[in-house]
Amino acid sequence: xxxxxxxxxxxxxxxxxxxxxxxxxxxxxxxxxxxxxxxxxxxxxxxxxxxxxxxxxxxxxxxxxxxxxxxxxxxxxxxxxxxxxxxxxxxxxxxxxxxxxxxxxxxxxxxxxxxxxxxxxxxxxxxxxxxxxxxxxxxxxxxxxxxxxxxxxxxxxxxxxxxxxxxxxxxxxxxxxxxxxxxxxxxxxxxxxxxxxxxxxxxxxxxxxxxxxxxxxxxxxxxxxxxxxxxxxxxxxxxxxxxxxxxxxxxxxxxxxxxxxxxxxxxxxxxxxxxxxxxxxxxxxxxxxxxxxxxxxxxxxxxxxxxxxxxxxxxxxxxxxxxxxxxxxxxxxxxxxx
Amino acid sequence: xxxxxxxxxxxxxxxxxxxxxxxxxxxxxxxxxxxxxxxxxxxxxxxxxxxxxxxxxxxxxxxxxxxxxxxxxxxxxxxxxxxxxxxxxxxxxxxxxxxxxxxxxxxxxxxxxxxxxxxxxxxxxxxxxxxxxxxxxxxxxxxxxxxxxxxxxxxxxxxxxxxxxxxxxxxxxxxxxxxxxxxxxxxxxxxxxxxxxxxxxxxxxxxxxxxxxxxxxxxxxxxxxxxxxxxxxxxxxxxxxxxxxxxxxxxxxxxxxxxxxxxxxxxxxxxxxxxxxxxxxxxxxxxxxxxxxxxxxxxxxxxxxxxxxxxxxxxxxxxxxxxxxxxxxxxxxxxxxx
DNA sequence: ATGAAAGCGCTAACAT
DNA sequence: ATGTTAGCGCTTTCAT
Numbered sequence: 001x002x003x004x005x006x007x008x009x010x011x012x013x014x015x016x017x018x019x020x021x022x023x024x025x026x027x028x029x030x031x032x033x034x035x036x037x038x039x040x041x042x043x044x045x046x047x048x049x050x051x052x053x054x055x056x057x058x059x060x061x062x063x064x065x066x067x068x069x070x071x072x073x074x075x076x077x078x079x080x081x082x083x084x085x086x087x088x089x090x091x092x093x094x095x096x097x098x099x100x101x102x103x104x105x106x107x108x109x110x111x112x113x114x115x116x117x118x119x120x121x122x123x124x125x126x127x128x129x130x131x132x133x134x135x136x137x138x139x140x141x142x143x144x145x146x147x148x149x150x151x152x153x154x155x156x157x158x159x160x161x162x163x164x165x166x167x168x169x170x171x172x173x174x175x176x177x178x179x180x181x182x183x184x185x186x187x188x189x190x191x192x193x194x195x196x197x198x199x200x201x202x203x204x205x206x207x208x209x210x211x212x213x214x215x216x217x218x219x220x221x222x223x224x225x226x227x228x229x230x231x232x233x234x235x236x237x238x239x240x241x242x243x244x245x246x247x248x249x250x251x252x253x254x255x256x257x258x259x260x261x262x263x264x265x266x267x268x269x270x271x272x273x274x275x276x277x278x279x280x281x282x283x284x285x286x287x288x289x290x291x292x293x294x295x296x297x298x299x300x301x302x303x304x305x306x307x308x309x310x311x312x313x314x315x316x317x318x319x320x321x322x323x324x325x326x327x328x329x330x331x332x333x334x335x336x337x338x
Numbered sequence: 339x340x341x342x343x344x345x346x347x348x349x350x351x352x353x354x355x356x357x358x359x360x361x362x363x364x365x366x367x368x369x370x371x372x373x374x375x376x377x378x379x380x381x382x383x384x385x386x387x388x389x390x391x392x393x394x395x396x397x398x399x400x401x402x403x404x405x406x407x408x409x410x411x412x413x414x415x416x417x418x419x420x421x422x423x424x425x426x427x428x429x430x431x432x433x434x435x436x437x438x439x440x441x442x443x444x445x446x447x448x449x450x451x452x453x454x455x456x457x458x459x460x461x462x463x464x465x466x467x468x469x470x471x472x473x474x475x476x477x478x479x480x481x482x483x484x485x486x487x488x489x490x491x492x493x494x495x496x497x498x499x500x501x502x503x504x505x506x507x508x509x510x511x512x513x514x515x516x517x518x519x520x521x522x523x524x525x526x527x528x529x530x531x532x533x534x535x536x537x538x539x540x541x542x543x544x545x546x547x548x549x550x551x552x553x554x555x556x557x558x559x560x561x562x563x564x565x566x567x568x569x570x571x572x573x574x575x576x577x578x579x580x581x582x583x584x585x586x587x588x589x590x591x592x593x594x595x596x597x598x599x600x601x602x603x604x605x606x607x608x609x610x611x612x613x614x615x616x617x618x619x620x621x622x623x624x625x626x627x628x629x630x631x632x633x634x635x636x637x638x639x640x641x642x643x644x645x646x647x648x649x650x651x652x653x654x655x656x657x658x659x660x661x662x663x664x665x666x667x668x669x670x671x672x673x674x675x676x
Numbered sequence: 677a678t679g680a681a682a683g684c685g686c687t688a689a690c691a692t
Numbered sequence: 693a694t695g696t697t698a699g700c701g702c703t704t705t706c707a708t
Contacts, residue, residue, distance in 0.1 A: 006458075006701090008700090008701055009702065009703095010701080010702095018678075018679085019679045019680070020679090020680090020701090020702080020703090021678070021679060021680080021681095021703080021704075022677085022678060024702065024703055024704085025677095025678085025703090027702095028703085032677060032678090033677070033678080034678090037677080037678080049480075051455065051456060052456065052702080053397075053458060053700090053701050053702070054456045054457045054458065055393055055396060055397055055402060055457065055458055055701085055702095056397055056684090056700070056701035056702045056703095057701075057703075058393060058684095059391075059393050059394055059397050059685070059686090059700090059702075060683080060684050060701080060704085061684080061702085061703075062684065062685095064393060066436070074418050074421055075418045075419065075422055076418060077415070077418070079417060079418040079421070080412050080414060080415070080417040080418070081413065083412055083417070083437065083439065084413055084439055084441070087412075087438075087439045087441075096438070096453055096457060097436065097437050097438075098404070098434055098435065098436045098437070099421065099435050099436070099437050100425075100434070100435075101421065101422055101425045103422070103425075115434055117389065118389060118390065118392045119392045119393065119404075119434060120344075120391060142344075142387070248615070250619075251615035251616055251618065251619045252615075254619040255618065255619060258619075276616075277586070277589035277590075278589055278614075278616040280589065280593065281588075281593060281596075281620070282616075282619070282620060283620070283621035344685090346684090346685055346686085347685065347686065347687095348685080348686095356694075356695085357694065357695045357696070358685090358686080358687090358695090358696090359687080359694070359695060359696075359697090360693085360694055360695075362686070362687060362688085363687095363694085365686095366687085370693060370694085371694080372694090375693080375694080390685085390686080391684090391685050391686070393684095393685080393686095394685030394686045394687095394700090395685075395686050396686090396700095397684090397685080397686075397700050397701070398685080398686050398687050398688085398699080398700050399686085399687075399700080
């Protein structure tokens with residue numbers, strides 16, 4: 001490691017012929033320094049190209065001005081937007097963002113959390129891949145504030161930014177019902193899929209739609225999508241409507257559908273979680289349940305910041321709505337057409 | 339800021355009835371400590387829930403075990419993959435990743451760089467949005483090692499991980515030529531677009547294809563795509579083949595094409611930089627010039643690590659190939675069909 | 677208004 | 693094999 005001996009506050013003090021304390025005061029805009037000395041110090045700062053060492057400062061102050069982003073699965077389309085949103089919330093407060101990937105693996109996610117903790121981040125924004133209860137168990141007293149985000153239900157113990165999906169889900173269900181669909185298959189990935197299915201169930205029931213357990217697909221890996229969907233399409237009777245977990249599964253699913261010789265929406269209707277620019281230009285265009293992840297992540301970061309500041313009035317739950325956007329991929333159920 | 343008084347090495351030392359030095363040695367796996375004392379220290383560590391303070395340690399060691407990722411524009415589809423690749427390279431070495439977004443804005447990018455520098459990252463992985471010369475000027479001696487990545491040409495002064503596009507570009511050009519296209523319009527965004535156009539030009543010339551300057555679109559913002567493409571489609575004669583900068587522009591472009599009443603590939607051929615899962619399921623499927631950004635970023639990070647280690651044999655340029663993948667969106671030029 | 681000095685939590689000589 | 697101690701670069705009382 002190249003330890004470039006950077007210029008320190010002592011160097012500046014020496015050159016400006018003042019004490020280190022004074023330099024510190026100048027750098028931190030303490031108003032009690034005389035303009036003259038301020039000028040002198042500034043001159044020395046410029047001359048030496050001095051940059052305060054954030055880490056030394058933070059050691060002294062016992063904080064890091066850094067928040068950690070822990071993504072259970074970093075390879076998701078929403079990530080760039082989420083990061084941008086978070087940065088937007090953080091920048092005005094001078095916080096930096098350190099990012100950690102759980103790689104959809106329980107052990108890695110655990111280790112990623114440890115990394116963040118070791119570095120003494122001031123707070124953590126966490127979109128867990130592991131089971132929620134497991135995640136909750138990890139946030140212990142003594143640890144820095146944690147905020148879950150991207151969740152579909154509030155957590156008892158951890159402040160949560162959640163995406164309210166029931167309304168959109170119900171709207172979708174009504175729409176599909178009106179189109180003659182009497183059941184729906186959900187295809188999701190990871191532990192979160194279970195929860196979503198659990199929430200979907202009563203909504204469908206309420207409307208008199210079926211949600212047959214044997215026609216739901218709870219995958220553990222994205223890669224299994226093609227095969228699993230292909231298999232599902234050979235069931236008898238064939239499902240008429242499919243709902244996909246994150247939309248990242250959709251391309252594989254579309255290939256499976258095409259390879260099975262089926263056409264959307266004639267033979268099958270399809271809806272996916274997550275809006276994307278591609279949805280509208282697909283042929284047929286893709287119906288989605290959309291979420292503004294930039295705002296979501298930004299607000300989650302804002303909430304975390306308030307908790308870090310020890311603001312006891314900071315909300316423990318915030319909700320963002322999602323929205324059903326009907327496009328061409330949802331159409332009349334095949335039976336009706338016959 | 340809640341400064342939870344964490345347990346320090348001194349606490350452990352006291353409990354274990356050894357000196358701080360010994361605790362440090364145990365924690366850092368110094369083999370010279372007697373097993374007995376090691377055991378005792380470990381016990382104390384567990385009992386107190388001691389976690390070494392990475393920042394204090396790093397201050398002392400004059401390094402941060404952190405590298406910075408500076409993305410000129412973070413809202414790009416390649417970002418999740420790139421991050422995962424980088425993490426993959428970093429994790430075994432215990433480095434953390436701090437991420438900074440330039441938001442496609444010169445000032446923001448500059449500021450983002452400063453953030454990284456202030457935090458004394460050990461090295462920086464930079465995919466600039468600003469002009470390359472400007473970026474080069476920013477990496478001064480005394481600053482930590484920097485590696486550019488995602489570049490299309492090597493830098494004289496800064497180690498660079500580059501994506502070799504000429505071969506794929508030429509392959510594409512030959513393909514289009516064989517299909518009867520005699521010219522190509524490039525639509526790109528940001529400063530990088532200029533460079534790409536400059537490289538494209540001779541390749542087309544060589545093959546006898548035209549690259550009329552007035553039919554190239556160098557946008558400054560993604561948002562301008564729809565309008566610009568729409569305008570381009572009204573030119574006379576209409577372009578027969580379009581090449582798109584990052585594929586993020588494609589959805590807007592497809593809308594413009596559709597709204598102009600044109601069809602791919604009958605009226606127009608289209609190729610985009612960047613492979614995506616959506617390309618294959620689009621209708622018609624999308625021809626692309628694909629790059630393995632995970633590997634690219636991973637290798638870039640590997641190169642940076644070697645430079646950080648002061649390895650003088652570390653390469654200053656590494657190249658990754660890109661690959662032309664012809665799909666349905668590239669077809670015979672309209673004139674030939676008539 | 678400024679200087680002197682203690683100390684944030686840790687490591688690495690240097691002793692013993 | 694382990695203890696002691698001097699810093700890493702900074703902020704902040706406490707004096708003056």
